[in-house]
Amino acid sequence: MKTMILTTALLALTAGSVSAQQVVRLATEGAYPPFNFINDAGQVDGFEIALFNELCTRAEVSCEWVTTDWDGMIPNLQSGNFDAIVAGMSITDERREVIDFTQNYYPPAFSAYAAMDPDADIEGGVVAAQTNTIQAAHVAETGATLLEYATPDEAVGAVRNGEADAVFSDSDYLKPVVDESGGAFVWLGEPVQLGDGIGMGLRKSDTELKATFDTAIQSMKDDGSLNALLTEWFGGDDAPQF
Template structure:
């Protein structure tokens, strides 16, 4: 460890672009979507993806720095090189795959669920539904016939249901479960869960094939030895996923 730091410093000092410089990468996340990723009370990135990311970086022998970025601009900023990966609960979709590349999934496809004020029993297909901008949920609602209201952050989508602007909110089940539990009965799940999107993968620039290969190998490794299964169980209320 000390030696690598020394070497990196030496490489920096002499201005030689050596291979060791490529060993530091920046991990971009949203930091507003517990339990996937959030900024904890100490002001640091925390959550399921923080632990997965750290485990992957250790396996791939990369030095990772965590940075947060708004969801809206998370893909443009990856493409323009502000950070090297997106690890932010991003489902693998064909649409996104045209712009960036994805690693293999580190979280299985998860149904999305609706949450509304407790006691709501309206018809969701004609309702006003809130979702976060540029998410699989937003495009699902837009094509389903329901009225879509979009918000920049997950927080605002839930607030829209609370203040009556939307009848329901559609988001990943794990995110909403926490919110429902914390609402003291004010909010409740409603309607049937919908299966949209593939699993969650790490977004990487299309030109960055080397990093993609490294991460794919690391993901295969944490799947094989059960590390990933344990992390999913830890952050998603004991959910069991077999790899």
């Protein structure tokens, strides 16, 4: 079993469509900024943490954060080690075959290539991506050689140390890598839109939990507060919006 870290329990417990005695355990990676990361105080932080703190309040349930490795997310969910995945997980047909999703809380977005050589070959060269992601699946369907890594940071590191010619990842994850590199990293090719947005992953049997969070997510879309959080965490005027 992957090592898990239980963090501080969140929010007061009140009645709701989920059992009043239930603590909803939300699993995140803590390694995918700005969606989720570990801050200087050693706590989970990021867009998804801020969002689900609010969603749990609106859903009137008590939520607890669990961090675990990305590669074990779906198996650990199915094994009952936590109740839901909140980890930048894109909604895809393949994943829908084994788990369920709420409606998306992050719109269908673009993935992109970045490299340290503006002439890097993204069609026939070596491209790094995080394992078991829609980006890795996309690279595998091209003529490039795919190198998979446990975390997105390791995929970027593969370009820095010369193991890979380019990295392919969510453009919002790569943007600070490129912007803060002082010109060392550059964008390559055209952005690629993949998946149906990002949602909360759940077991197919947890229909009440899905309905509860679907309602809460919709309420934040309706009142504009979800768009406000997207603006806060994803670059102002360039932020994705519903």
